[in-house]
Amino acid sequence: MTWRNQAACRNEDPELFYxxxxSDASESHAKSICQTCPVSNNCLIEALTSGAPDGIWGGLNDAERRNLKRRQTGTAA
Structure with a gap:
């Protein structure tokens, strides 16, 4: 069983996460699902590792993931 099998979004329409x-309302709805997810950290790690350019992963959108990665690596914007 992978972390994806435990994801809160597994039965949701994938379009919701893109x-x-x-569409702030759609993004907020997707993030609210991520907040209840027991494996959201695994999802975020997957996105950061793979360089996922789009979508909501682990509760963060693409801009938020880029900012997180910059902070982690200590690079300027």
Whole structure:
């Protein structure tokens, strides 16, 4: 069993996690699912490791993941 089998989003429409740029409500809904997820950290690690450019992963959007990665590596924006 992989972490994906335990994900809170496993039965959700994947499109929910790829909201349009101006869709704050959709992004908020996706993030609220991530907040209840027992494996959201695994999901975030997967996105950071693979360099996932789009979508909500582990409760963070692409810009938030880029900022997190910059902070972790100590590089400037």
């Amino acid at each position: 909201p349009l740029p101006a």
